[in-house]
Amino acid sequence: MKKQSLFLLGFISLFLMSCMATVTGDQKKLYDNAWELEYITGPRITFQGLFPNEKPMIMFNKTPGTVTGTSGCNVYDTTYTLTGNMINIEKPTMATTAYCGDGEVVFLKTMEEVTKFRIESDGKLTLLMNDIPMMKFKKAMIN
Secondary structure, three states, X not given: OHHHHHHHHHHHHHHHHHHHHHXXXXXXXXXXXXEEEEEEOOOOOOHHHHOOOOOOEEEEEOOOOEEEEEOOOOEEEEEEEEEOOXXXXXXXXXXXXXXXXXXXXXXXXXXXXXXXXXXXXXXXEEEEEOOEEEEEEXXXXXX
């Protein structure tokens, strides 16, 4: 009985440590990449209809805790806080102000609703509201 209890305690400890290591590893993967949007939840319009010319991009900068990118036509920046896989993205400030259609509004509003992130096994970034996937990104090819 004592061996079983020790085995169970060891297994639980190992499991918890592996979960913590994954979050730290995911944080490292979050940086050093530009991410291109490939899915967004909510609107009843096609993805191509929301972003006919250019897909939004996002880039997380570890220092000083900023997010930069494009909304599909305008450039934005904001700040974020990160604790484990919990993330809070503040309301973005636009550096340019061209009219972009409904896609930009949907993208920026959805960014503010995000509470978590995860890096999927295929290397893609998913931003979630609690446990609901809100946006999915793939690594962007930047020239």
